[in-house]
Amino acid sequence: MIVAASLVLIVLFSVGFHLFSPWWWTPIASNWGYIDTTLVITFWITGAVFVAVVLFMAWCVFRYRHKPGRVAHYEPESRKLEIWLIALTALGVAAMLAPGLVVWKRFITVPDDATEIEVVAQQWYWSYRLPGVDGRLGSSGTEWIDFDNPLGINPHDRFGADDVVIDSGDLHLPLGQPVRVNLRSVDVLHDFYVPEFRAKMDMVPGMVTYFWFTPTRTGEFEVLCAELCGVGHGVMRGYVSIDEPEDFDSWLGEQVTFAGLPAGGAVRVAETAEESDP
Numbered sequence: 001m002i003v004a005a006s007l008v009l010i011v012l013f014s015v016g017f018h019l020f021s022p023w024w025w026t027p028i029a030s031n032w033g034y035i036d037t038t039l040v041i042t043f044w045i046t047g048a049v050f051v052a053v054v055l056f057m058a059w060c061v062f063r064y065r066h067k068p069g070r071v072a073h074y075e076p077e078s079r080k081l082e083i084w085l086i087a088l089t090a091l092g093v094a095a096m097l098a099p100g101l102v103v104w105k106r107f108i109t110v111p112d113d114a115t116e117i118e119v120v121a122q123q124w125y126w127s128y129r130l131p132g133v134d135g136r137l138g139s140s141g142t143e144w145i146d147f148d149n150p151l152g153i154n155p156h157d158r159f160g161a162d163d164v165v166i167d168s169g170d171l172h173l174p175l176g177q178p179v180r181v182n183l184r185s186v187d188v189l190h191d192f193y194v195p196e197f198r199a200k201m202d203m204v205p206g207m208v209t210y211f212w213f214t215p216t217r218t219g220e221f222e223v224l225c226a227e228l229c230g231v232g233h234g235v236m237r238g239y240v241s242i243d244e245p246e247d248f249d250s251w252l253g254e255q256v257t258f259a260g261l262p263a264g265g266a267v268r269v270a271e272t273a274e275e276s277d278p
Contacts, residue, residue: 007058029196114178121190124232132162148262174248191227215242
């Protein structure tokens with residue numbers, strides 16, 4: 001009797017804690033409400049199964065508790081029960097997977113009008129690169145990374161000269177503009193994560209991963225690293241500010257471009273010398 005009552009109390013406490021918990025998602029600030037919906041569907045399905053299984057266990061403990069003279073009935077197999085369990089399990093798994101597959105298709109399909117930016121991670125800070133007046137990013141690679149070129153922008157790519165470089169600073173983005181976020185890591189595994197955006201992706205050395213989102217409200221949001229990346233993991237933080245378009249343009253105009261860095265300036269001098277050499 002005590003065991004059965006304890007199981008019922010576990011169900012009541014678990015459901016009550018979920019419904020009235022003060023710890024919930026941060027208010028969303030992007031278009032990825034689909035992800036919240038998918039998680040809610042998963043919660044409902046797994047929660048219903050949890051409640052059903054534990055209450056069934058409580059009923060079994062109470063219904064078949066020991067009584068003098070009672071003999072247990074041994075039934076090693078039940079084809080009907082197995083069919084029901086397989087069907088219900090398959091239905092539940094499909095109901096959890098289907099919304100995720102739909103959202104994943106949206107997640108990897110970047111809109112044609114998305115602006116492309118780059119996030120570069122290294123122990124233990126974030127750097128960013130935004131396109132300049134030509135509207136596109138130049139190529140980059142780890143072989144070009146040095147003190148004067150911290151993001152490894154290709155000094156021979158003309159499209160990289162006007163790229164805006166934010167080395168260990170805060171990122172600004174315009175409100176309502178879709179953004180494709182290219183992700184690179186200089187050293188170990190990192191993960192660029194802003195809880196309010198709901199979108200994140202691992203950053204793997206030697207690879208360029210990506211995700212996209214559309215900011216839906218202005219504000220300043222904290223950047224976290226969601227991949228254990230060393231002793232400084234807990235302090236690897238930064239901020240993303242979502243601005244009105246005119247405020248973003250004003251901020252962007254104040255930032256330094258690759259051509260303004262020593263590495264970019266050296267390349268411009270060399271190219272000018274080559275063009276003027278008879």
